[in-house]
Structure formats: C-alpha cells, structure tokens
Amino acid sequence: MATERARKTAKTHVEAGNVASGRNVTVRIEKVVAEGDGLGRLDDGRVVFVEGALPGELVEARIVKQSRDYARATTTKVLEANPERVDPPCGFVRQGCGGCDLQHASVSLQREIKRDIVRESLVRLGRIADPDVRIPDVSVPVEGARTTIRVARASNGHVGFRRRRSHDVVPVDRCLIAHPGLGSVFADMRLESAEEAVVRVSDHDGAVVVWAEPAGLSGLESGSVVAEGPKATIVEVVKGVALRVRAASFFQSSPRAAEVLVERVTSALGSPASWGSGPLLDAYGGIGLFAATIDVGDREVLVVEANPSACADARHNLRERRARVVESAMEQWVPEPCGAVVADPARDGLRAAGVTALVATGAPIIVLVSCDPASLGRDARLLVDAGYRFEYCEALDLFPHTHHVEAVSRFVRDERLVPL
Numbered sequence: 001m002a003t004e005r006a007r008k009t010a011k012t013h014v015e016a017g018n019v020a021s022g023r024n025v026t027v028r029i030e031k032v033v034a035e036g037d038g039l040g041r042l043d044d045g046r047v048v049f050v051e052g053a054l055p056g057e058l059v060e061a062r063i064v065k066q067s068r069d070y071a072r073a074t075t076t077k078v079l080e081a082n083p084e085r086v087d088p089p090c091g092f093v094r095q096g097c098g099g100c101d102l103q104h105a106s107v108s109l110q111r112e113i114k115r116d117i118v119r120e121s122l123v124r125l126g127r128i129a130d131p132d133v134r135i136p137d138v139s140v141p142v143e144g145a146r147t148t149i150r151v152a153r154a155s156n157g158h159v160g161f162r163r164r165r166s167h168d169v170v171p172v173d174r175c176l177i178a179h180p181g182l183g184s185v186f187a188d189m190r191l192e193s194a195e196e197a198v199v200r201v202s203d204h205d206g207a208v209v210v211w212a213e214p215a216g217l218s219g220l221e222s223g224s225v226v227a228e229g230p231k232a233t234i235v236e237v238v239k240g241v242a243l244r245v246r247a248a249s250f251f252q253s254s255p256r257a258a259e260v261l262v263e264r265v266t267s268a269l270g271s272p273a274s275w276g277s278g279p280l281l282d283a284y285g286g287i288g289l290f291a292a293t294i295d296v297g298d299r300e301v302l303v304v305e306a307n308p309s310a311c312a313d314a315r316h317n318l319r320e321r322r323a324r325v326v327e328s329a330m331e332q333w334v335p336e337p338c339g340a341v342v343a344d345p346a347r348d349g350l351r352a353a354g355v356t357a358l359v360a361t362g363a364p365i366i367v368l369v370s371c372d373p374a375s376l377g378r379d380a381r382l383l384v385d386a387g388y389r390f391e392y393c394e395a396l397d398l399f400p401h402t403h404h405v406e407a408v409s410r411f412v413r414d415e416r417l418v419p420l
Contacts, residue, residue, distance in 0.1 A: 022062065022063065022064075023062070023063055024060055024061065024062050024063075024076060025042060025043075025048070025060070025061055025063060025073065026058065026059070026060055026061075026079070027040035027041070027042070027048055027050055027053070027058070027059055027060075027061055027073070028040055028041075028056075028057075028058050029050060029053045029054060029055055029056060029057045029058075029059060030055070031055050031116065031120075032053075032054065032055055032102075032113045032116075032117070032403075033049065033117065033120075034117050034121070034372075034373050034374060034403065035049075035403060036051075036101040036102055036402070036403030037049040037050055037051050037053070037072075038050040038051075038052075038053030038054060038055070038057065038059070038075075040053070040059075042071060046066075046069060046070055046071055047069070047070045047071075048061070048063075048070065048071040048072070048073055049070065049071070049072050049073070050072075050073045050074070050075055051072070051073070051074045051075060051101075051164065052074060052075035052104060053075050053078075054081075054082040054084070054085055054104065054105055054109070055082060055113070056080075056082050057078060057079075057080055057081055057082050057085070058078075058079040058080035059075045059076075059077065059078050059079060060075070060076050060077040060078075060079060061073035061074060061075050061076060062074055062076050082105075082109070084105055084106040084108065084109035085104055085105065085106075086103075086104060086105065086106050087104075088100070088103035088104055089103060089143075089176060090103060090175075090176040090401075092161075092170060092172050092175075095170055096163045096164075096168075096170050097160070097161045097163070097170040097172065098161065098162055098163045098164030098165070098166070098170075099161040099175075099177075099402070100176070100177065100401035100402055101164060101401075101402055101403055102401055102402060102403055103401045107142055107397075107400060110397060110400065110401070111135055111395070111397045112135075113403075114395050114397055114403075114405035115133055115134075115135050115395040117373050117403075117405065118133050118373050118376065118393060118395045118405060118407050119131055119133040120373075121373035121374055121376055121377035122376065122377055122380055122390075122393065124377065125374060125376075125377025125378050125380075125381065126376070126377040126378070126380035126381045126384070126390070127381055127384075128380060128381075128384070128390050131390065131392075131393060132391070132392040132393065133392070133393045133394075133395055134392060134393070134394045134395070135394070135395055135397075136264060136394050136396070138260050138263065138264070138396070139260075139397065140253075140254060140256045140257050140260060140397070140398055140400065141254075141256065141400075142177075142400040142401065143176050143177055143400075144176075144177070144178065144179060144180055145177065145179060145253070145254045145256060145257075145400075146175075146177050146178050146179060146182075146253050146254055147179045147181075147182075147200060147201050147202070147203055147236075147251075147253070147254045147255065148198065148199070148200045148251060148253060148254075149175065149178055149182060149185070149198075149199050149200075150196060150197070150198050150199075151185065151189070151191075151196065151197055151199060152169045152191075152195060152196050153169065153191035153194065153195055153196070154169040154170075154171040155169070156171065157190045157191060157192065158171045158189075158190065159171070159172070159185065159186065159189050159190070159191060159197070160172045161175075172186055173186045173187060174186050176401070177400065177401060179201050179203065179254070181201035181202075181203070181206050181208065182199060182201050182208070184208070185199050185208075189210075191212060194212035194213060196212070196213070197210055197211060197212035197213075198210070198211045198212075198247060200234055200245070200247060200251070201234070202234035202235055202236055203236060203237075203254065203255045204234075204235055204236055204237050204242075204255075205234075205235065207227070207234050207235075208227075208234075209227045209228070209232035209233065209234050209247045210227075210228050210232070210247070211228070211229060211230050211232065211247035211248060212228070227247075229247065230246065230247050230248035230309060231246055231247070231248070231309070232246065232247045233245060233246050233247070233313075236251065236255045236258070237255065238255055238258045238259055238262060238289065238292075238293055239259055239262055239293040241292050241293050241317075242317075243287060243288075243289065243292060243313075243317050244287070244313050244316045244317055245287055245313060246309045246310075246312070246313055248307075248309040249286065249287050249307065249309045249310040249313050250286050250287070250307070250310060251286075251287065251289075252289070252398065253398055253399055254398075257398040257399075257406075258289055260396060260398060261289070261369065261396070261398070261406065261408070262289065262290065262293045262294065264394055264396065264408045265290055265294065265342055265367050265369065265408055266294050266295075268367040268394075268408055268409075268410040269294070269340055269342070269365060269367055270365065272295075272296055272297050272299065272339070272340075274364075274365070275339035275340040275363070275364065275365060276337070276338070276339045276340070276362065276363055276364045277337060277339055278299075278336070278337040278338045278339040278361075278363075279296075279299055279300035279301055279302040279324075279338055279339060280294065280296050280299055280300075280301050280302070280338070280339060280340050280341075280342070281302050281304065281338040281340070281341045281342070281343075281358075281361060281363065282301060282302065282303045282304070282342050282344075283304050283330060283341060283342065283343040283344070283345075283354075283357075283358060284304070284305060284306075284330065284343055284344050284345045284346070284354075285303035285304060285305045285310075285314060285325075285342075285344070286305055286307070286310045286313075286314070286344065287310050287313035287314050287317055288301075288303050288313070288314035288317045288318050288323070288325070289344075290342045290344070291303050291314070291318055291321070291323060292314075292317045292318055292321065294342075298322070299322070299339065300322045300323065300324065301318065301321060301322070301323045301324075302323070302324050302326070302336075302338065303318065303323065303324070303325045303326065304326045304328055304330060304333050305325070305326075305327065305328075306327065306328060306329040306330075308327060311325050311327040330345075330350075330353065330354045330357045330358075331353035331354065331356075331357060333357055335357050335358075335360035335361050336361065337361060337362050338361035338362070338363045339363060339364075340363050340364070340365045340366075340367070341358050341361060341363045341365070341366045341367065342367045342369065343358060343366065343367070343368050343369065344369035345369075345370075345375070345379075346371075347371055347372040347375060348372070348375055349370065349372065349375025349376065349378060349379045350368070350375075350379045350382065350383075351378075351379075351382075352382060354379075355379065355382040355383055355386055356386075358383075359383075359386045359387070359388070362413075363413070364412065364413045365410070365411070365412055365413070366383065366388060366410075366411040366413075367408065367409070367410055367411075368380075368383070368407075368408070368409045368411065369406065369407070369408055370406070370407045370409065371404070371405075371406055371407075373405065373407065376393075376407050376409065380409065380411075383411050384411075387413060387414050388411040388412060388413055388414065389411065389412050389413075389414045390409065390410075390411055391409075391410040391411065391412055392409070392410055393407050393408065393409040393410075394407065394408045394409075395407050396408065
C-alpha cells in the first residue's frame, strides 16, 4: 500500500509539469485576481498566481508552491512593465510588509483592477451577463486615513504587520495609511504576552482604544486618552451623527469610508417613497451605521445583528430614533415585512440562509454591501434565482493600496417571478 501511494505521489509530481518549486519562469500576466496576485499561465497550461505582478506585464517569477492544477510564484524581475507601475511609496512594503499589496500600482490602476475583479466575479460566479459595474466619483484619502488597525507582536516585543501569507512579523515604526493619531502606537506600543491587538483612534477627538487578546500590553505613553479591552469605546461622527464604537465592534476603515458607504447605499436605496410598507431593515447591522444615518422619514429602522458588543452600540446609537435592535444571526431571525433592506454581511456573504431570510421580508429593494468579490458573485446568483433583478454595482476603493474592495449592489424584486 505504501509503495502504491508513493507511486501515485510521484506520478502527480511529474504530471504537475517540469517546473519545480524554486525555479524561475517567464510569465505574461493576463489580469490581477481577487487576492491581489497577477494571473498567468505556465507552458504546461496551468494557471500561475504571481505576487507583485500587474496586468499585461511580462515578468520573471520564482515558483514557491505548485499542485496539479495551479502554481504560486513571486515576481523577481519585471521584463515588460505596465505603464501604471510605480515604486511602492512605503519602505516597509519593500521590506516584506504584507499590509499593502497593491502599492506597486498607481491609484487609478488599483481602482480599475478592483472594478474588473468585481465584474469578473459577477460574471463567473453570479452568471450575470455584462453586469453594470461602476466606479463612482468618490474617494477616501490614500494616505493617513485608516483609524482601525490590527498589529502583531514582533520578536522583540515591538509591533508590526505580518508578511504576506506568513506568520512572520515585519516591525514598523510608522504606517503610510494609518491615521496620524496612531503614530504613538508604532513608537511606544509593546505587546508582552499578546500576539495581536486591535487599535482604534477617533478621528473626532483623538481618543485611542486598544484590545489585546490575551491581555499583555505596555507602552503607549502619549497625550491621548487610552482605554483597553473589548468594551473600550470611542466616538466617531458620520454624516453629522455621533456613533459609539467599542473595540470589539466592527467599524469601517475610517469615518470617511463610512460616509462614502452611507452615501452610496442611500443612492442605491432610492427615495423611501419607492419602498414597500414596513421598516428599513439594516441586516448584519453592526453598530447601526446605516440605521442611524439614512433618512427614512417617519419609518422605523430595524437592526438585526449577532454580535453582542455591536448590538449594545447600536442600541446606544439609535436611542433617539424609532428603532429596534434584534440580537440574532440572520439564519435564526424570524423574518417580517420590510420596506427595504440594506445587508452588510461579513466576508462569507449572505449565503443561502441569509438570502432566504431577506427574501422572506418581501422588500422590493435589497442593497447588498459586499467586502469580498467571491461572496458577492455567489450572493448575486442566489438573489437572482430568488426573484430579484440585479441592476448595478459600484466598486468602492475604501482600502487604497490593498486588494480589498467594497461593492454596493442594487437588487429589485421582480414581481413577475415572486408575487406578493
């Protein structure tokens, strides 16, 4: 049996091609895919994902992993460069920091790449022919904007960011994209027993909160008010509304990013006069960002959220609105009639159970906020199959210099397919 297994293993290695790991290959890059790698093909026809490569480029790359169906590689030399290739503006990226994996592309090319990734997912996974995918004329600052970061402990106790696809940590003493109020984190912060920490600064008043698990923090002796632990809170202001955010609650990468999302979701929802009867449902509603900031007239807003910390924040943030907050996973929530739906799920998306719950509300309009192109494609197909027509999607670059993209998609109930 062992001999037969060894024979099959050897056969698989041979069939994988003549290119061994550690060898260099020359590859023409077709496009950049969802995780930020360039996609090309080896001479044996297999797909190869090349870190650090851009669309149209001819690169020399070193194979670092391979299987029967695909290989992974890193760029060692650019033979023919994309005209929009630039030198990464952050030196830590050149040292291996994996936080900003598209700094070698101009900001305009980054946005085109993200739009194309979203479109491909809607076509390939959503099976939507020629989807209308737009890049709206909105933006967030490219540098110095992110108010929430996750840092890891380096070997000397200082903090830094992990290398791409690695547990190794690159120590840093500053971050190009971090809010200036986080400067003290890189200068003073030490992690003793904790491996990682979430650090958040308020753009509103400069307060800093830290949540390290397990506890083990030192440093941060600065003029800022510092609070620690999952219940430590800051206040952010979005569209004129003050929002309480605990360290253990999710918030967008910055208040400006949150504002952009609110603006685009509001536009996608359309006038409340076009909605059905019932409340606006803020599904996977977190701290109540949309429920607190979207003008719904005299309607009720309904937040459904599973995270207890976020629910506590949402109740606080919606205390002056006609609102309900239901602490429940969407698949366990008992649906009720709603006038319109905003859904902002985690990276794995709505999935079948979430789609079933949203469709059961009978809402004529569903606006889906997706932070992962693959889950967007899958959710779009589920919604279309459930009787909702895809109208358009906007690809938002809320995480400049990274492959991450937010997408706001509008779906309209097709009454010919799903009667009331």
